Each structure stands twice: as structure tokens, then as C-alpha cells.
Amino acid sequence: xxxxxxxxxxxxxxxxxxGVVSNVAAWxxxxxxxxxxxxxxxxxxxxxxxxxxxxxxxxxxxxxxTQLDPPRLFAWEARYPGLRxxxxxxxxxxxxxxxxxxxxxxxxxxxxxxxxxxxxxxxxDYLAQEAAAxxxxxxxxx
Numbered sequence: 317x318x319x320x321x322x323x324x325x326x327x328x329x330x331x332x333x334x335g336v337v338s339n340v341a342a343w344x345x346x347x348x349x350x351x352x353x354x355x356x357x358x359x360x361x362x363x364x365x366x367x368x369x370x371x372x373x374x375x376x377x378x379x380x381x382t383q384l385d386p387p388r389l390f391a392w393e394a395r396y397p398g399l400r401x402x403x404x405x406x407x408x409x410x411x412x413x414x415x416x417x418x419x420x421x422x423x424x425x426x427x428x429x430x431x432x433x434x435x436x437x438x439x440x441d442y443l444a445q446e447a448a449a450x451x452x453x454x455x456x457x458x
Contacts, residue, residue, distance in 0.1 A: 317423065317424045317428055318422070318423050318428060318429055318432035318433075319408060319420055319421065319422040319423075320420070320421050320432075320436070320439045320443055321418065321419065321420045321421075321443065322418075322419050322440075322444045322446070323392060323407075323416055323418040323419065323434055323447060324416065324417055324445035324448065324451050325410065325414060325415075325416050325419060325451075326414060326415050326416065326417055326446045326450070326451045326455060327410070327414055328413070328414065328415065328455050328456075329412060329413055329414075329415065329428075330387060330407050330408070330409035330415035331387055331440040332454050333407045333415040333416075333450065333454045334386065334387035334388075334407045335403050335454075336450055336453045336454045337360055337390075337407055338386065338387075338405075339406050340353060340355070340359070340361065341353060341355055341359035341360075342456050346449050346452070346453045347445070347446055347449045348445055348449065348452075349371055349372070349442040349445050349446055350370070350371055350373060351370045351371060352369075352370040352372075353367050353368070353369055353370070354367065354368040355367055356368065356378070361381055361386070361389040361417040362381065362384070363381055363382070363383075363384050363439075364380060364381060364391050365380070365381045365382045366378055366379065366381075366401055367392070370441070372439055374438070377380060377394040377401075378394060379393065379394050379403070380392055380393060380394075380395075382402070383404075385424050386405060386414055387407060388407055388408070389404065389405065389406045389407070390404075390405050391403065391404040391405070396428035398425050398427040399411050399423065399424075399425045399426070399427045399428055399431050400419070400423075400425045400428070400429070401421065401422070401423055401424075402407055402415075402422040403410070403418075403419070403420070403421050403422075404418075404419070404420040404421075404422075405417075405418075405419060406418040406419075406420075410413045416441055417447055417450045417451060417454075418447075419441050419446055419447055420443075421442045421443060423435075424428065
């Protein structure tokens, strides 16, 4: 399995950062890497809930929530023949007034290494953009 990560310190309390990270339905408003999200089972996070995510440069993917531990973590995965992509979204409280947002994308399965290599540049770029956008939004910056 190959993973890529991005993390940033956010000048906002953990619960506020979690409110931004976990509000998946609102992501298209502030994440430049997301053009549209279709919530198939409702807009909130719930184990097994599915979301179709539309992103520039990528085909739409259906992501299913596989892990949920509010206000710290949620993970979802997209599956294709021979490939499983897992995205983790973590919020780690550093102090009462700051938290770290951590994002990880893991490629697994028969074609995981090949997909990770092929998508490395876009994955690293998107993770960095998303972490920065979560920080700006949680800090109330434009």
C-alpha cells in the first residue's frame, strides 16, 4: 500500500475544525479540488453512507464511509476492480485554541501501487490544497 499525506496546524479549536472537515456536503463551496458532491444516503456522516465526489482531473467516484470517530476522524473508501482508495480525515486537538488537520490517501489492492504512482502529482497537490482550504475556512479567512 502506498500513502500520501498532508497536515497543517489550524488556529481554531478542534470542534470548529471538525465542523468544517465533517461537513462534506458543503465542501464544494470551499475546496477547489471538489466541484460537486452527491450525498446518496443523506448529507451527514454515517457509517456506510455514500457520496459521489466529482473532482477536476478525475472521474467521479463513489466514496463509502468506513470509519467514523467524531470529532477526531472519518475515513471513506472508493473501490474499483483491483483497487481500493482510502481517504482519512483527522482532526487532532493541539491546544484548546488550535488543532491539526491531517489528510491521508492510501492506494491498496492489485493495482494500488500503479494507481499511486500514476496519480501521485494530483494526489499530493489536492491533499495540500484541501488541508489549506480546511484551515482557511476554520479560521474564517477568505
